[in-house]
Amino acid sequence: MADLLKKLKSWSSVWRDIATTTSDKELPSLSADLPEDEIAQVRDQMKACLDIKGGEVSARSRAAALGHAYLELNKTGRQRFLEILADDFATDNAKVEQAIADFQAAETDEEKREREIALRRSLEPPRMTLLRQFNALPDGVKFLVDLRADLLKMSRDNSRLKIVERDLKDLLISWFDVGFLELRQLTWHSPAAILEKIAEYEAVHSIKSWNDLKNRLARDRRLFAFFHPRMPDEPLIFVEVALVNGMSDNVQELLDEEAPLLNPETADTAIFYSISNAQTGLAGISFGNFLIKKVVGALSKDLPNIKNFATLSPIPGFQAWLDQALAKGDSTLLNPKERDALKKASGQKGAKGGLKALLETSAWKNDPEAHDALKEPLMRLCARYLLEAKRKGTRTLDPVSHFHLSNGARMERLNWLGDTSSKGMKQSAGMMINYLYKLNDIEKNHESYQTNGKIVASSQIKGLRKG
């Protein structure tokens, strides 16, 4: 945020110089934790913004000074700053009650409509205006997105701040409407400053070096991101795609910097192997659905040979689910033969032996006996996890699975040893799954999953579950 701070400083001085005398606009500099006796200053400045004192341009200049001050506060100071917004710039209950009374007393349709609007207005808290005014800052949108990231963290144990967070979310939902977003393909010719952020924000298969990044931008790769016009250097969400022949079954190969390049013109399949949200402050505002479909559209147009669109996805919740099932002592997990083989392979006896013990030895994948004993039961259990584990009734428990099924994809193939990184081994015993986006079925799949939680899956996966 140091950069932002710098820009902000220069900016507020610009507005100052341009249009106004400055004496009353600048906040005196505040202590980092915003002690009790400085709170009034902040509150007064906020009021002056809302009163549009000196005109709208001056009000924006005051908002800039406030934004600037906020960025220099520490955690305690920021919390106090936001609490002022929560407490002193909420809706006015008396006005709301009056508006309700008026609304209920309306006699004609036209009156009703007018008073409905008046009631709606009375319910919009004054702080909304101030939040909007921050948009005139340079990088004001980024400021607000980061402000919400602060609010999300703080409001976990501060219920007063929750409503400010939700007000800000409403504002961001409106401003980040998908119609405003710009799809850009990033390449090795993109600005280093943006690529650096991709490396920082990648959340699925972390980017280890500039060479690793360059490999993901090679001739047989594509990287697409959504940007907002007022945050041109900040990706919102991005997806990494490999152009291959046939559906990839392991990610090691895709990340191998030494692997030979394919000719993208002749590839028949696009594999979406990583999708990452980049802005914590946009949590709960979803673009992934649009991103995937726009990218499918762009690739279809550019590379008519591509016939299949699929993911190679992690199964982040499997191991946790399995641990819980084992802890509960669920006897349906393994059959006796498997249990014996696992005990034997783990070289341990009794309760401590078996599946769990083996999985805890990180080296099982290189031990042929352990490997053979694990493969069948693990794939079955994973298929069972994917197809049966639910939350809130109809949603799959696995969040990645829920995302793709909501988008209308189907579960296509479970891949043994698809991700042998330590993260992959830990989360899902090294397994990965392909979700297939079949264009003609997307809407139907979406609808049946959305309405009654029906999961569309291939016969491989269904077969695995049965064992």
Added chain:
Amino acid sequence: MADLLKKLKSWSSVWRDIATTTSDKELPSLSADLPEDEIAQVRDQMKACLDIKGGEVSARSRAAALGHAYLELNKTGRQRFLEILADDFATDNAKVEQAIADFQAAETDEEKREREIALRRSLEPPRMTLLRQFNALPDGVKFLVDLRADLLKMSRDNSRLKIVERDLKDLLISWFDVGFLELRQLTWHSPAAILEKIAEYEAVHSIKSWNDLKNRLARDRRLFAFFHPRMPDEPLIFVEVALVNGMSDNVQELLDEEAPLLNPETADTAIFYSISNAQTGLAGISFGNFLIKKVVGALSKDLPNIKNFATLSPIPGFQAWLDQALAKGDSTLLNPKERDALKKASGQKGAKGGLKALLETSAWKNDPEAHDALKEPLMRLCARYLLEAKRKGTRTLDPVSHFHLSNGARMERLNWLGDTSSKGMKQSAGMMINYLYKLNDIEKNHESYQTNGKIVASSQIKGLRKG
């Protein structure tokens, strides 16, 4: 709109091809006036959009089809289309009443806050969602701006549509927040397509030809406009500036294509000689204030020699005010000596003679006697109009005057024969006024005008009023 229609067509087919089967998304083609028996189809499509049937991407595709259909309707058809939005997608009164009851029954602060949000949500009519979905169209923002232009016209005598218009205005206020706007300087190197629109939208001194336009983009001129990132080819508002020495006192000279070019580096004054709003659909959403101040900032930085920022402005309401005053027989308008001189100059006697008669002879400016008889009283009356004529208590009656005074300018100089075009002669007997933007006083001027209607004017203008 033909272009928009074309783009829209190609676009909706793109979404169709990309992501979905299409059978149920396309509206059957509608009759131009949307007869009774086709209304249900439109309503169902709207419902499908709001139900997000088939997923958000499909919903947007359906909204595209609706937008497309709208553009092909005639006036009657469009009105019916919008009435569906007004009547069938309004808030649900029962739900609102329930939310009110819940809100009023809240017991804890936290409950209160939660239910306040719920109440606010219940007051947001479903049509808002549909309006937002149009944003995913290509040129979707322009579509909405033009939709509001339609609504403004239709709702004059159709009160059911007024609330739709106001919903849309709320949306546009949020999306056209000044922080999103981009200030661009337009030059003779700008796209012809954009310059063509400048010529079309210019509302003060109409642009007669490409040469006239080119003259307004010459080396000693500047033309700045605000653009929205999603309407990159459509100026929202623009201002034309002449770089001169001393404050210009007539617009003929500025518009003279043969006038010699000045060196902008040595000019000491920037004259804002034309400000035009370009989008009817953004009526009531004001950017002029910001535009002027941003332009002042940009010019100050680029041309440090510029010391004065002033307008050369029309006085559009003077003649109408004078006519009314004359009709009322206001005896304070002229003194006896003036009255005699005017009668003499008009060559007419009695009631018909004098001021009015003279003004109606369009040629008075070339008749020395008439000219001399008119100059003094007209300038006095105009100063009186500017300083005294009010509406709503504190606002000046003249709209241009109100705009600049609100921005913190002061009335600086009244110019005799400042605009001798037929429009200028008719509106303000050929007079123009300079408003001066003195940077250090802007805020103070704004504040005193805003708070108690105090007009800051130069001694020339005050002196003129006294006669």
Added chain:
Amino acid sequence: MADLLKKLKSWSSVWRDIATTTSDKELPSLSADLPEDEIAQVRDQMKACLDIKGGEVSARSRAAALGHAYLELNKTGRQRFLEILADDFATDNAKVEQAIADFQAAETDEEKREREIALRRSLEPPRMTLLRQFNALPDGVKFLVDLRADLLKMSRDNSRLKIVERDLKDLLISWFDVGFLELRQLTWHSPAAILEKIAEYEAVHSIKSWNDLKNRLARDRRLFAFFHPRMPDEPLIFVEVALVNGMSDNVQELLDEEAPLLNPETADTAIFYSISNAQTGLAGISFGNFLIKKVVGALSKDLPNIKNFATLSPIPGFQAWLDQALAKGDSTLLNPKERDALKKASGQKGAKGGLKALLETSAWKNDPEAHDALKEPLMRLCARYLLEAKRKGTRTLDPVSHFHLSNGARMERLNWLGDTSSKGMKQSAGMMINYLYKLNDIEKNHESYQTNGKIVASSQIKGLRKG
């Protein structure tokens, strides 16, 4: 050139300020016709440039001052300026003779090669260096192109300047190598400043207004131009293309602003209806060949439905050729029956009657009798002109014909009343011709035309010649 002059001024002052003391670099201001007693100053400044006095950067600054001075001279002054270049900065004959002697005395191969280079260097006149130094001016390349335009005009009756013109041509040939040129599509979104130049430079069917221009940039049109990276606002050559169904047979239709738009996606034919060179100073440096083939390539890629590429071309030399043949009394031009019909139609008798008399009545195209009497013989004569009239043995006499045949096109169809503008009527009795670019035959056609003047023509045209 006023703009160029202005830029030049500001630029030379920049170099001055940056890097050097200035006293000796600036030329004192010169009289417009460069009288005898100022010539020494110019010569000295040129010498200082060539001596690289004060370093290369200073030399370029001096060249800027010279360029600047040149632009302010009148015709006489410019001629004198260029004569200095011709006379005082030519090769040094003594040095050339010495280099010849050395070359001829070389004993080893290596020596020979070294001295060959030395001889070549001795033959490069010093003025070449100065010409190159002008390239560091802003718009230096445009300066040189315009300088050559001056030289071409002046050297017609001033043989001393011819060699300067040829030196400059050699330089421009190297710098305007086709590999440096950039193909750009111009649209209504291109800068007005560039479109204005298109209108100015169009040489075949003059552009009458901005609406005419806009029509040539409509959805079913394409306009492509070559640009040089150092003359980004100056088209070098451009071609106008109409996307149609079937081969157009008259240009009136193409230029009709009211004609309905076609869907470019379904057009099967691209008609090149106007090709214009834009820079007089690049005469004799040919790009048209490359332009057409690059445009064919671009259109093929963008619009796969386009199957035919053809021109609709004027026949600028026909009338002049016919006049000459008539003047010579060539008795093979008409047969007796035709002669009678023409005499009758012209209403005149004897020598003055007939073809010539009719053609001179500009209104013949609207007189059914005249029209009928003229059509057959004129089309036959035009076919004969196209197929038989030659110069330099193998080249067709018609320059447009020579251009397209050299490029490998074939004569496809002669169109009666293809261009009824006064220019078209005058040049070619209203006829136009289509040249067809058949991709598989281009090279073969080129080769046979180039080698032995063989013209490839359709049976229509061959048939017409026979009558």
Added chain:
Amino acid sequence: MADLLKKLKSWSSVWRDIATTTSDKELPSLSADLPEDEIAQVRDQMKACLDIKGGEVSARSRAAALGHAYLELNKTGRQRFLEILADDFATDNAKVEQAIADFQAAETDEEKREREIALRRSLEPPRMTLLRQFNALPDGVKFLVDLRADLLKMSRDNSRLKIVERDLKDLLISWFDVGFLELRQLTWHSPAAILEKIAEYEAVHSIKSWNDLKNRLARDRRLFAFFHPRMPDEPLIFVEVALVNGMSDNVQELLDEEAPLLNPETADTAIFYSISNAQTGLAGISFGNFLIKKVVGALSKDLPNIKNFATLSPIPGFQAWLDQALAKGDSTLLNPKERDALKKASGQKGAKGGLKALLETSAWKNDPEAHDALKEPLMRLCARYLLEAKRKGTRTLDPVSHFHLSNGARMERLNWLGDTSSKGMKQSAGMMINYLYKLNDIEKNHESYQTNGKIVASSQIKGLRKG
């Protein structure tokens, strides 16, 4: 070059598809070392290019195939390829002799001029045409630059290739005229692909990591490079600048990634701490002079506070010169007192002790006694080296010194321990020098150095020499 190869392939197929039948244009694929029996094919293809067979566009297509073939040859093959150019496409001696005879026989001035041109033409070898034709390749200019890099290497021991190298150099001198070059500032927002090349080409202080590079693009740094319009991704030469207060005396500080950032607005000095040529194939074609002066101009304009422009430069030839002087037993190098101190510090006796012995212990800089014994004599000797060591009479022996003195800089300050990297210690015993660019003196300094080798130096440096 793999990328280039790929582009080339796709390109030659494009030309093929567009304009011609292809059978005769493609070379059959060649063996990597171009054996005797394949040479005729290459020679014939070259001839076809020069005969412009099938037209200029076809010729360029053939040249593309040749370029393509060249890139796939190994070292031997390439040498043979170039020997064909050297031997079979040289000037025709008989024609040259004839042109000489004609030239010498000219009787009039006009004849003389015509025949001079004819003679010049006869001296231009046919291979020049082919070299130019490569310019129509994609990245054709880069191809030629790399071709010259090959030629420079090969012609060291192959005198037949030297003339081809010189022909190509002439072509490149014309095409890389400084007027064509574009100055660009590179920042952390520049394309990663270009920044990667900066890291690769940096020749003075090597770039160790992306963080090192990012530090050189920080807020208080500037990096400027020249680019050619046809090699937009390839820097030709670049300079790294630090904005500081006072003249930097060591490079460690500048390269320290942890050093605090300065405010560029308040810096008073620009330090050019690294200048690197990036293209081997442009050896002998100098831009550094222009680069420095353009950057001085750009910085002056952008940051008016910058008053001093200086370098912090290596002294690459000092150690080699010193070694030689020591080897010769030059007794004037040290005085007896120094000699004693050095012997003592080195702990060695007799001939082996002293200066050389100490310098060879890489750790002397950390040994206080050694350090103190070395400082005074080394600085004196270095000043002597800089001021007295010459080659070719008037040039300083040190190449960096020659470059800056030629540009008009003066020697300002010698800095002890200015570069303690192992390269710095080895080349110049850790010393660095500042050259000062004083704008008013540049031209004068240049002139006196150029004309009679006079070195302008500060009193510090002159004083050091005296000891």
